Amino acid sequence: MLASLLIVFREVIEAGLIVGIVLAASRGVPRRGLWVGLGVAAGLLGACIVAAFAGEIASLFQGSGQEFFDASILIVAVVMLTWHNVWMAGHGRAMAHEMKSVGSAVRAGERPLTALAIVVGIAVLREGSEVVLFLYGIASQGGTTALSMISGGAFGLAAGAAISAFIYFGLLAIPPGRLFSVTSGLITLLAAGMAAQAILFIQQGGYFEYFTNTVWDTSWLLKQDSIAGRLLHTLVGYNDAPNGAQIFVYSATIVAILGLMRWERARRSQIKTSARPA
């Protein structure tokens, strides 16, 4: 039971953190619960499909199918997070203002919630498929009873969900005026960490095998496979021994997202100024 609890917990916190951030970032948007729920449901369904076809996926691309699959969905998530942040850069201030003025109609229905729903779906799919494979393995082995496996899994799920709720309510304690700049910052780091993970998968697949040397090692300070290390890995892409390519991709992603946000903000204010009657 302890083994299934630990593994499920480990995977669920990673997806749970992302769900918590997405919920906080979409505060005040009508029907966000529906979108996030759809993302989770699609992710769970996808996880079962991916687990069922793990062997087939792995055998693609000369045996590097899994790495390519992981890298591809991570890149999709990075693009979606970027899209969200750039959109928020253009609209966020108005939204925060509306949320502060009591009674004003929140006119945020046009927001690209699909982007965040896709990110949630991908997070659930990635972590969920590992849980499914693991639990299936235990079940078919017959060593542990189904009851102990299910209760371990349920405890793991509950603990992971608690972490997700914790980060969500923690973020909600931030005043609405600052909330979106905080979630934008978190999402930028989340995206950078995912991009750095994607390049590692590409290298694991046998491509772009450059700058593979470890640049620094902070495992003496904080091991990446400890609970705190895992949380930081998911949140900001903490890696206790990154290679050169990962550091480059991580930094380039941050620079690119901030650049695009600034560009969008400038474009928006320009439209506003030129639209104003003389």
Add this chain to the structure above:
Amino acid sequence: MKLPCVAIFALALAMPALADGPAAPIALSLKDHRFTPSEIHVKANTMAVILLSNQDATAEEFDSNALKVEKVIAGNTQGYVRIRPLAPGRYPFMGEYHSDTAQGVVISE
């Protein structure tokens, strides 16, 4: 942001020739949730490739924080695990789904 990813993919696609390259793969097998051999020796600061054949019926995830590898190998299949250039030392790995028995170490020297 899209740009670096596109660039990486373009590079990745443009260089398949480099993908099938280095030294002959080191054979590693998994049976009854145990690795054989459980100690793998690699040359320090050189890329290496492990060919892991999972002879169990269930999937296993080759997992190593020290090696920065997480790779699922379905039951009764095999797959390559690429090892980055390593400084001399011991780098433990495990089968995450059966970590009580599936343990091993890569020794870089």
